[in-house]
Amino acid sequence: MSRLKTLLKIAPAALALHLLLAAPLLHAHAQPEGSLPAHGSTVSGSPNRIAVWFDHPMRLTLFEVSGPRGVVPINPAPGREALTRFETSPATPLGPGKYTVRWRGLASDGHVMADEIYFTVR
Amino acid sequence: MTAVVPLLQPLLELLAQTDGWTWLRVLAAAAFYASALAAVGGVLFRLVFGGNPELDRAAGLRTLVPATAGLALLLLLLQWPLQAGFLGGGTLAAALDPGLLALVFEGATGQRLLLAGSGLLLLLGSEMALGRGRGLDTAASQIGTARVLQSLPGLLGAALVLLSFTLVGHSTGAPRLLLASLLLLHLGALAFWVGALLPLYRISAPPHLSQSAGRVLQRFGQVAAPVLAALIAAALLLAWRLLEGWSPLLHSAYGQVLLLKLAVLALLLGLAGLNRWLLVPAFVARQALASQRLRASIVCEGLLVGLILLLTAFLTTTTSPTG
Numbered sequence A: 001m002s003r004l005k006t007l008l009k010i011a012p013a014a015l016a017l018h019l020l021l022a023a024p025l026l027h028a029h030a031q032p033e034g035s036l037p038a039h040g041s042t043v044s045g046s047p048n049r050i051a052v053w054f055d056h057p058m059r060l061t062l063f064e065v066s067g068p069r070g071v072v073p074i075n076p077a078p079g080r081e082a083l084t085r086f087e088t089s090p091a092t093p094l095g096p097g098k099y100t101v102r103w104r105g106l107a108s109d110g111h112v113m114a115d116e117i118y119f120t121v122r
Numbered sequence B: 001m002t003a004v005v006p007l008l009q010p011l012l013e014l015l016a017q018t019d020g021w022t023w024l025r026v027l028a029a030a031a032f033y034a035s036a037l038a039a040v041g042g043v044l045f046r047l048v049f050g051g052n053p054e055l056d057r058a059a060g061l062r063t064l065v066p067a068t069a070g071l072a073l074l075l076l077l078l079q080w081p082l083q084a085g086f087l088g089g090g091t092l093a094a095a096l097d098p099g100l101l102a103l104v105f106e107g108a109t110g111q112r113l114l115l116a117g118s119g120l121l122l123l124l125g126s127e128m129a130l131g132r133g134r135g136l137d138t139a140a141s142q143i144g145t146a147r148v149l150q151s152l153p154g155l156l157g158a159a160l161v162l163l164s165f166t167l168v169g170h171s172t173g174a175p176r177l178l179l180a181s182l183l184l185l186h187l188g189a190l191a192f193w194v195g196a197l198l199p200l201y202r203i204s205a206p207p208h209l210s211q212s213a214g215r216v217l218q219r220f221g222q223v224a225a226p227v228l229a230a231l232i233a234a235a236l237l238l239a240w241r242l243l244e245g246w247s248p249l250l251h252s253a254y255g256q257v258l259l260l261k262l263a264v265l266a267l268l269l270g271l272a273g274l275n276r277w278l279l280v281p282a283f284v285a286r287q288a289l290a291s292q293r294l295r296a297s298i299v300c301e302g303l304l305v306g307l308i309l310l311l312t313a314f315l316t317t318t319t320s321p322t323g
Helices: A001-020 B009-017 B020-050 B053-059 B061-087 B098-106 B108-141 B144-163 B174-202 B206-243 B253-284 B290-318
Strands: A031-038 A041-043 A050-067 A070-072 A080-088 A098-108 A112-121
Touching: A001 A098, A031 A112, A031 B098, A050 A112, A070 B009, A070 B253, A080 B206, A098 B061, A112 B061, B020 B061, B020 B108, B020 B144, B020 B174, B020 B290, B053 B061, B053 B174, B053 B206, B061 B098, B061 B108, B061 B174, B098 B108, B108 B144, B144 B174, B174 B206, B174 B290, B206 B253, B206 B290
Parallel strands: A041 A112
Antiparallel strands: A031 A050, A050 A070, A050 A080, A050 A098, A098 A112
């Protein structure tokens, strides 16, 4: 019983040391590098593609396009795999108006990232 | 005034973008920082200033460390679904989504959760072991070496908790070793300070302990000076490396919140100076109302530290040095 107690006492420390040694030393703090359409831009007609890209891999968990008529269905939706570029298309053409692209994701350094991009369709 | 508002534009925009779910994350993070640092600091306080059984009892370390370590553990676990919820758009359904929870756990956040959790469990376990051995070891615990040996599991737990902060966030960039070392130095010094507030507040109360409490208060003032210097130096170096210079201090939201932190820190240093050179000597001299004034000052210090931790949590949750 005393051996079990000893084991229970050192187990958290052993696990913790293992994690510390096994953890990668460099974690990338991903930053958005650009988008399509560009933030604040005005485009003539509905864009065929909507994209964002990053300097380091990002796991996107939310990618939402909304406009004058609410949330716009997109295809494909993000699949949560780590990527440096995500590209999608609106399921139906976008009418004139102001649109917001809202995304959230997890960078490999554990930092939760979020951003909003605005563009206008003429 | 008209010139100030445009200057504060980055901070005002950041505040406007911060939704309710994010504020929940900020509050949970701030509470976690406070409780984790208090638990770590309690261990350090006992190591440096413990050994007088009557004072140790008055300081309440026997309940402070496990209580704060337990609270920190709960808040650490709470951050997990809060982060998953944010990633899913800020809803309860997202917070409980198994896929999002697994995603958060897989990355550096999960590693931090396990490392900090292990450290906090060690802190809890070591306090329970100390509690059981207390009757037999009271005499031995007054001897420095024995006290150090008794504190080893708690110190290891404290080290793991501090190390866990270097696994996630802004200090994980290059140069990693330098940034992580500076962060460890900064947090260790801060924990020393935060962990001392409640014990010092408690030992300043009982009149029959004023002589021995006075000695501890004076020693704390002497030890705290180089600790504070290390805290500030590490913070400034870290800020300079992360911001890549000083101009972002004025022109980025991150820099502006950092400036607010520095302003609160300046107030805190003023209070610390007041304690060291006015209030503690008055307490040692047993002047009238000295105990009440010192305790009031310590409460104010605690509030300012709480504000600093809230600003830190806001920084680490909502923005980054590069904006």
